[in-house]
Amino acid sequence: MDDATTVAALLLVIGPVLGAIPIAHPALMRVWTAPREGYLGIIGEHRRAWYLLNAGFTFATLLTSAGLAILAAVIGPGSTPGALLLAGAVVYGLGGIPWVAVQASRAKRDPLLARLVAEGRPAGPAGSVLGEGPGGLFGAFVLVTGLALVALAAIAVPAGLAAAPVAIVGGAISLLVLVVQIRTGDCIPAILYLPTLLLGIALIAGWR
Secondary structure, three states, X not given: OOHHHHHHHHHHHHHHHHHHHHHOOHHHOOOOOOOHHHHHHHHHHOHHHHHHHHHHHHHHHHHHHHHHHHHHHHHOOOOHHHHHHHHHHHHHHHHHHHHHHHHHHHHHHHHHHHHHHHOOOOOHHHXXXXXXXXXXXXXXXXXXXXXXXXXXXXXXXXXXXXXXXXXXXXXXXXXXXXXXXXXXXXOOHHHHHHHHHHHHHHHHHOOO
C-alpha cells in the first residue's frame, strides 16, 4: 500500500474513532432518548461535553471527506472506478455541509434553550422553530451521504479498495440507514460513519 493510500486509510479510521470519544461521554448517553425537557436539562448540565460532541461529529466528517478525496486522487479519474469514486467523494463532501451546519447550530442553540428552561423562561414558539429548523438539514445530510455511501460500496471492489464482504456490509448499513430515515424521519447519524470506517480498516488490513 503506497503512502497516499495509507494516509487515506488512517483518516477514514482516525476521524470516526476520535470523533466517537465525546459521543460516548457517559453523561450524554441519555440525551438521545430523553424527552425535550430532559434533553435540555442534560445539555445544560454538561455544556462543554455537548460542544465536544458536536465538534466530534464535525471532526469525523471532515477527516472522512479528506480520506475519500485522497483515495479518489490515488486511483485517478482516468478509469471508470476512479471517476465514480471521485463523484462519490464529492457527493459525500456535499452531504457533510448541512451536517456540519447542524452541529454548529446545535452547539449554540441547545445550551441557550437549556439556560432559558433552567431560568424558568420557556422559549415558546421561537424555541420550537429553533428546535425543528435543523431537521431539514439533517434529513438532507442522511439522504445525500447515505446515497454516496451506497455508491462507494458498489465501486469498492472494482476499484480494488475492499473485498466483497466488506463492500456488502458497508452497502447494507448505508441502505438500512436510508430506509430508517425515509420511514421514520430520523436515524442514528453515527452509524453513517461505519461504512467508511470499515473501508479504512480493510485498506490497512489488506482485505482487498
